[in-house]
Amino acid sequence: MRTDQVKMTPFDYQGGKLVTDRLHEILGTRTIRELGEKLDVSASTIATWHKRELCPFEIVLRAHMYTGASLKWLTLGEGEPFPNRESQKHQSKRLETKFLFDIDSFNITRGKLVNLKTLTFDKSYLNDIEVANPMAIRDGGNTYIVDKENQQAISGTYLIDMDGLLSLNDIQRLPGKKLAISFNGSTLTVDEDEVRVVGRVALVMEKC
Template sequence: MELSQHKIEPFDYQGGADFINRLKEVYSVSHRMDLSNIIGVSNGTMSTWRTRNQTPFEIAVRVHLASGVSLKWLLLGEGDMYDSSKSAEESNQAQLPYAELEYGELTDKGTLLFDTKFLDENPEYEMVLKYEGKTLFVDTSNTKIISGRYLVEFDGVTSINELHRIPGEKIYMNFNGKDIAVEEAQIKVLGKLNK
């Protein structure tokens, strides 16, 4: 098979703010800091994309491979976000619940899309949590206190604390570097944080 020798003209790529806004749409976030944590690129780098109207092709390919989003939509603003001829199963993506923990309040932020292969390799990743500028994964099925960092609720407040079970049915919760004995009935474990 012989390929045509016609010149391939460059496409009219939409970088800068358009590209960043599409990335935020893909990951259902409204702030660049949230996006920065998800794609692993600094806020300063995204400011450069915006100021110089740059198109970060490596990030586009990475997001496409991880989420199945259409490159044509992401880079050119053409067509649908996802190829409508593919089902969610065919595009190898799944959604995880996404929440933000701030000032003792857990706020639902919708869902984030992840590659099913990534989730198959990390079945304990059941929820995505934004906390103090970091993106964490929570195993919401792991609510039995043994030892580790847990997402807990007590007295109407949600927080992340180190919890330890010691012999004698005793639970210790770490507050600012101090271990305090607590009754297991006083706290509700929402899940264990993954490293």
């Protein structure tokens, strides 16, 4: 039969969570929030795809163009995600450069933040260490990545505001809503509400 006589009837496209699970697999994301950030779409939009079992064709096409993933696999679940492995590796490098993240960096002078130039990070690495809202503090030869979403002091190194002055300090929570704060080798015990926690240090990079 001649191909020009064959009707091109629609495929039975899959949608909803089936498609977003495949997007997670090729993009290296784990949550709806991460997927939304990577694709520049809202979480509510993704929730609508799930609720109505929609196939987000533009998103699927975009993912295919960036990663080389198979359209048939993305939309129908047929075949392999990357039939041509060499092509996939090459395209993945392009995708990684697409999702770099600029972090504001500062040093602390007389208890105040002083702006420095931004630092650029791979967004997927920040996701791996579960940093949602990062900033960087440079102190001597070290750079501290602080997660400003983590503002409840439990145990670790924190950026704190005490009497309007900022500093990096080790903190250990004690019973009775008390905090033990280390200052240059000595320890001060204070009430929890005497200190404002700006964020917790998630990563320390030492200068070689």
